[in-house]
Amino acid sequence: MEYLAKVLQAYQELLSPDNVVVDQKSISAAETATFATTQKVLAIIRPGNCAEVQECVCIANKYKVPIYPVSTGKNWGYGSKVPTQDGCVIMELSRLNRIVDYDEKLAYVTVEAGVTQGQLFEFLQKHQSNLMMSVTGSASDSSLVGNILERGIGKGPYGDRFANVCGFEVVLPTGELIHTGFDRFANAQAAKVNRWGIGPYLDGIFTQSNFGIVTQMTIWLIPQPQYFQSFFYSLQDDAAFEEFIDTLQNLKLQGLLRNSFVIFNDYRMLSTKQQYPWKDTNEKTPLPEDLMPNFRKAWGGGLWIGEGALYSASKEQGRIERKLIQRALKKTVNKIVFFDERKAKILEIIRPIYKLITGVDLRGIIDFFYNKNLQRGIPTDKVISMAYWRKREPVPSNMNPDRDRCGLIWLAPSVPFDGKHVRTALKIIEEIAIRYQFEPNIGLQCVTERSIDMTVAIVYDRDVPGEDERAIACHDEMMQKLILEGYIPYRLTTSAMNSLPTPKDDYGKLLQELKRALDPNNILAPGRYDFQQDWPDKFDFRKYYDHSVALASQTLRKSSEEIAQD
Structure with missing residues (x-):
């Protein structure tokens, strides 16, 4: 495997040894996701500008060793930074940060x-x-x-x-x-x-x-709007669910709801607020339905909890929009709360007294509803804590689901923004999740007026024997049942790239021709969203590596040490 050492040397000469990573700890971390993976990584390279990216690509072509680009690699639940196939050099682009x-x-x-x-x-x-x-x-x-x-x-x-x-x-x-x-x-x-x-x-x-x-x-x-309001609502009556979804679709189609928003089910809401209640369940999983009413009280008893925001040119406009939304939703939701700057300031004033009397600090509520509301363009790390739902240890301050062996697999089917369609997809998800002993942790991403991207989180503890296999089986069966109903995922995990149905037309041939023209040596992220199983004939790439490359990782690292000593 002499050429592997040459590849490494070429990258070191271009980027400096500090930006060519081959130590076992770093490589192992790069091979770790929030679900089971077997792909082996040869090295990690870190170009610092566009010209260096170009040179790295030329080196990859020269030696026929594929590269797998990532930005910061925090694609948690979809594969993190783990390549789709064996034998890749990961190209981290975090140094391109201008x-x-x-x-x-x-x-x-x-x-x-x-x-x-x-x-x-x-x-x-x-x-x-x-x-x-x-x-x-x-x-x-x-x-x-x-x-x-x-x-x-x-x-x-x-x-x-x-x-x-x-x-x-x-x-x-x-x-x-x-x-x-x-x-x-x-x-x-x-x-x-x-x-x-x-x-x-x-x-x-x-x-x-x-x-x-x-x-x-x-x-x-x-x-930034002249007048911003966030609002939250809960649905308690399951029989009203389809009408509830159709009402929101109508509000969005009319242009009253101009933002992208999420509707959480009760399991998703609970997982963002705390870890699994092991004592309440006598150490059993999944969380029994008969315990959920007690937890739902914290957010008004809702089976579903929705968010929204109004971006108004004036308070007068905002008040009118608020009334229209209240009028439209009052038939289905059991609770709706609006929050603006004035309400945030009032709560800030009474916060010390309220804490003295009740022991409850309103800071979290004020931040959630207004000060640090995501709808105001303020990033937060808080949502990541959901990945620790089934972990026994407390959520660390420096969260890293890969490092901490959190189990998280996303499944994201796209469905029409229609109550009946959403209900059909939900029945599939809930039945399969419970059967595999996972909570049906679901969010409805209402992005456009015509479709909803559902996000299903299979959350578990990778340190529990057998959980990785059970979670993958749950994901795969759920995905296939949804596909049979016509609900195709809008985004895939690295383990599901070959799980889509065969297309009804020549789409695979088109992808084949594009790949052949743009990447004749197949050096860029092979297997990632290229759906080669749909191509009409075998893509006769020049042979650039085989399975022995993955097994040669140890040789590559040994060679790098020899180069460093020279």
């Missing part, structure tokens, strides 16, 4: 692939900006670009994050560099503000694909 451009008036920011939610938030705060970003429930140090390329969902009016970006800088699998939209022209004045550019629109082929490495993109920001 905020390249920013315009307050036109409300955009251009960022590199390693810029995090927290970094952009602090940047806007420092510049006293009147703009905010769409944030996700992921960690504050998670990548913006990485989530957008997975077509992830955020909060606020720009919750469909991919619909509000443009101007990609992309390193192709051959090492060539392109800029999408108008950004490919020098001095194009609309490059940051026009999504489409001129000619074929290419941005989409670089999302959920292995066609290129996006090193930079422009993200559109949202003006």
Whole structure:
């Protein structure tokens, strides 16, 4: 395996030895996700700019050793930073962390692939900006670009994050560099503000694909409203569920609800507030339904708990919108609460007295409803604690679900924004989850007026023998049953890339031709969203490595030590 040492030496000469990682601890961490994985990683490389990314890609092509790009690698529940296939070198883009451009008036920011939610938030705060970003429930140090390329969902009016970006800088699998939209022209004045550019629109082929490495993109920001209100509501009557969903769809279609919002079921709500109540259940799982009424009291007794936000130009407009929403929802919800700056200030004033009398600090409530509300573009790490739901140990202050062997697998079917469709999908999810002894932990991501992206969390403890296997089996059966009903996932885990049904047309052939043209040596993230099982014939790539490469990891590390000694 002499060529492996040559690969390593080439990367070290380009990036410096500090940015070529081969030590066992780091490699083991990179091979660890929140569910069972077997893929072996050869090394980790950390380029510092776009030119170095291009050079790394050229080295990968020269030696036919594939690379697997990640931003910060916090793709928890979907595979973390573990490659889809064996024998890859992970390319971490966290050093590409520049905020390249920013315009307050036109409300955009251009960022590199390693810029995090927290970094952009602090940047806007420092510049006293009147703009905010769409944030996700992921960690504050998670990548913006990485989530957008997975077509992830955020909060606020720009919750469909991919619909509000443009101007990609992309390193192709051959090492060539392109800029999408108008950004490919020098001095194009609309490059940051026009999504489409001129000619074929290419941005989409670089999302959920292995066609290129996006090193930079422009993200559109949202003006802070003159009057902001958050609101929360609970549904107690299961018989009213379908009407409840249809009412929300109508409000969104009319434009009254302009933001992306989530509806939690009671199990999801509980898992974000505390860990599993082992004493109450006599150490048994899953959590019995007859215990849930006691826990539901904390949020008004709801089977479902919804959030929302109003971004109004004035208080007068906000009050009218609030009344319209209250009128529309009063037939189905049993409780609805609105929260604005004035209410937050009142609670802040009475907080010391309230704590003295009741022992309860209102700080958490004020932050949740207003001060640190995600709908205001403020990232938080709090939601990550859900991954520790079944762990026996307390949630650590520095959460890392991979390191702490939290079990978390996401399943994300997309369904029409229609009460009957949502009910059908829920029945499948709930029945299978309970049968495999997991709580049906469900969120309904209401992003557009016409579809809901459901997020099902299978949460467990990887330290319990047999749980990994049971969780994967639960995920796989649930996914297949949903697919049979026509509810295809909008996003996949790395273990589910080959689980979709056969397409009814020539889509696989098109992907095959694109991959052949853009990546003739198949060096970029092989197996990731390329659906090779759908291709009409075997893709005759030049042989660049075989299974022995994965088994040669130890040889590679040994060779790197010899090079370092030289």
